Amino acid sequence: MSLTKYKEKRHFNETPEPEGSGGESVGSLHFVVQRHDATRLHYDFRLEMDGVLKSWAVPKGPSLNPRDKRLAMMVEDHPFSYRTFEGVIPKGNYGAGIVEIWDEGTYTAEEEVDNKKAEKLLLNELEKGEIKFTLHGKKLKGSWALVKTHGMGENAWLLIKHNDQYAVEGYNSEDHISPDSKINKERSVKKKPSLPQK
Numbered sequence: 001m002s003l004t005k006y007k008e009k010r011h012f013n014e015t016p017e018p019e020g021s022g023g024e025s026v027g028s029l030h031f032v033v034q035r036h037d038a039t040r041l042h043y044d045f046r047l048e049m050d051g052v053l054k055s056w057a058v059p060k061g062p063s064l065n066p067r068d069k070r071l072a073m074m075v076e077d078h079p080f081s082y083r084t085f086e087g088v089i090p091k092g093n094y095g096a097g098i099v100e101i102w103d104e105g106t107y108t109a110e111e112e113v114d115n116k117k118a119e120k121l122l123l124n125e126l127e128k129g130e131i132k133f134t135l136h137g138k139k140l141k142g143s144w145a146l147v148k149t150h151g152m153g154e155n156a157w158l159l160i161k162h163n164d165q166y167a168v169e170g171y172n173s174e175d176h177i178s179p180d181s182k183i184n185k186e187r188s189v190k191k192k193p194s195l196p197q198k
Helices: 004-008 080-084 115-128 182-191
Strands: 029-037 041-049 052-058 069-079 087-089 097-109 130-137 141-148 156-161
Touching: 004 069, 029 080, 029 115, 029 130, 029 182, 041 069, 041 080, 041 097, 041 115, 052 080, 052 156, 069 080, 097 115, 097 182, 115 130
Parallel strands: none
Antiparallel strands: 029 041, 029 097, 041 052, 052 069, 069 156, 087 097, 097 130, 130 141, 141 156
16 A cells, blocks of 8 residues: 555645545445546546555446446555545646546455455455456446456556446446536536627
């Protein structure tokens, strides 16, 4: 567990992001998916492990279609407190843009073991490059895997939905956005044509 890279990239006197430290929840392990309108719109998929959030940037967002193998680029660990973060990262800061929570919930290792054993198992799978887990979210449910790729860069993984009762045909994360989305409101404002000058 290390938040060194996370802290090196941020100026906490300028950004509302939590400085945080290690920490963990009591009981179930948590996950969060944050929709992030930075240089490009993407989704940040985060799994609680070892007191931090192991994090992957997923450009196209998660998919409940098992045929969609979503590229997921592993990024620096984030503090556990980041799982509730929503807000605007100001211009000039790393990751500048709006962050909003797209989905959240708890998750378990695919192998049925207690929480402490599950975390050790998941960390071992992370080290080996293939994590199998079950999500209990509002949007994302069922069996999933994160698999490290070969030949696509050191930090490239694939986020894959397993074929179970929660799998669907044809899925687009952007079709499942809250009507209160600040990102969508900001984008609609930017798209409005300027009024002609009198």
